[in-house]
Amino acid sequence: MGIVRRESGPEAHVPVLVVGAGACGLIAALAAHDAGAAVMVLERDPVPAGSTSLSAGYIPACNTRWQAEANADDGVDRMLGDIQKKNHGEGDPVLGRAVCEASGPTLEWLADAHGQSFILETAFRYPGHTAYRMHSHPQKTGVALVGSLAAAAERAGIDIVCEAPVRDLIADGAGKVLGVVIERPDGSTDEIGCDALVLACNGYGGNPEMLRSYIPEMADALYFGHTGNQGDAVRWGTELGAAVAQMGSYQGHGSVAHPHGALISWALMMEGGVQVNTEGARFSNEHAGYSEQALKVLAQPGGIAWNVYDRRLHELGMRHEDYRGAHGMGAIRELPDLAALADLIGCPRDRLAATLAHATEAAAGQLEDPFGRDFTTAPTLDTPPYFAVRVTGALFHTQGGLSIDTSARVLTAEREPLPNLFAGGGAAVGLSGSDVEGYLSGNGLVTAVTLGRIAGTGAARLAQETTA
Known part of the structure; x- marks a missing residue:
């Protein structure tokens, strides 16, 4: 994969090409269509999915009508402040402000122009968010979000070509993209020309070599992302002269059911649950953030922890399809008392007590937590039965x-835009600073949606x- 240098483009031509059919790519296509351009989306998978389909589908946004209906006090300055506080001021505040300003209008445009349904989550707030601003598809899954966006693109008459991975970009000597080379399922290739290209395709979480180079601490960790995230956008862009930024930044998660591979909502921790290691001891402030919690869990014996909570929180979890799926797989265990819970974990009963x-x-x-967690914000786990995963x-x-x-123009190291290349979602730098601690819940989807x-x-x- 790389850049094919040529001074003329392919005969087959579409004004706007979008690479990737996750949330970013589908929204980019809808926006291009609404702006009056013919557009085509190229997707490597058999159906639109992308990283969005593996997420919980929550999109942070401010100044929305859903917030107004819920009397949720929020605004651009407040949302940007939360983002910048979480990334320790390392995120680009100009880009961050643009994303926050566009967040509410983008969701309302999707609802009004393309029939998308959103609800505001008011049952809990994720770490670092000072307002209720998480919006989701009513089913509360990324799969449902992508499916709804794909249906909207179909209604708009937008061509989505699946099983068509882009192998190369075609560009002239000045770095203008003239088209792409795609591979068909039978191994043959086709060329499609364009006037502008949007890279909405991927990050590099599925590329072990790039992980060892940029994020060595996660090179051997469980990868819960899309296998197509091979860093193609970064390679194409840099070969065209683009700069990259904050390549050590990523979203981790400290709550993936093992060995089931199911995401367990962090709402359980925010509303009173705790994480203990295999010795029955807590090891962190669970409210600091689920992204950096990935490293804290991996640092425990065997890289394992147990989420421990009560029936109230189990019922909260059952509102989420991912949790219901984990429950159906047998990942969620119900224990009648503390002794049974300790035996399940394999830890001393007195330690867990x-x-x-x-x-x-x-x-x-009555006491302060040595890890700095404020336990007074939610009820605690003092009544069996207990639940654990x-x-x-x-x-x-x-x-x-x-x-x-x-x-969303791709820039050179001199901050000059490349002639006709745009990027968003996993292809572009996000708002999370330089490492795992800077990720605020929803940073990935809010940039995918708004930059799309x-x-x-x-x-x-x-x-x-x-x-x-």
Whole structure:
């Protein structure tokens, strides 16, 4: 895979090409279509999916009508402040502000122009969010979100060509993309020309070599992302002269059921649950963030932890399809008392009893937690039966990528835009700073959604200018 240098493009031609049919790519296509350009989406998989399909599908957004209906106080400054606080000021505040400003209008445009349904989550807040701003498809899964967006693209008459991985970009000597080379299922190749290209295809979480180079601490961890995330966008972009940024940034997760491979909602921890290791001891502040929790879990004996909670939280979990799936697989265990819970974990009963007693006392304000967690924000686990699930830490997706401006134009090291290349989602640098701790829940999807719309609109305008 690379760049084929040529001074003329293929005869077959579409004004705007989008590589990738996850949330970013599908939204880019819808935006380009609404801006008046003919557009085609190229997807390597048999059906639209991408990293979005593996997520919980929550999109943070501010100033939305769903927030207004729920009297949820929020705004651009507040949302950006939460993002920048989580990334320790390492994220680009200009790009961050553009994303926050576009977040609400983008969801309302998707709802009004393309029939997308959203609900606001008000049962809990993820770590670092000071307002209720998580919006999702009513089914609360990334699969449902992608499916709904794909249906909208179909209604709009947008061509989505699946099983058509892009192998090469065709570009002239000045770095202008003239088209792409795709591979068909039978191994043959076709060329499609374009006036503007949107890279909405992938990060590099599925590329062991790139992980060893940029994120060595997760090179051998469970990868819970899309296997197609091989870093193609970064390789194409850099070969064209693009800069990259914050390549050590990523989203981890400290709560993937093992060995079942099912995501367990972090809402269980935020609303009173605890994580213990195989010795029955807590080892962290569970409210600091589920992304950095991946490393903390992996540092425990065997890289294993147990989520421990009560029936109230089990019922909260059952509102989420991912959790229901884990329950159906037998990952969720119900225990009648503390002795049975300790036996399941394989830890001393007195050690586990002391751990849970500490949480109860901290919740009552009788002591401070040595890890810094505020237990007074939610009820504690003082009534059996208990519920438990064995989990490990995992890499979900990378947050570094091609440098872009607020128009989603791909930039050189001199901050000059390449002639006609746009990027968003996993292909572009995100808002999470330089490492795992900077990831605020939803940072991946909010950039996919907002930059998808920005990139698609910009690509359409550029294509129209090219043919004018």
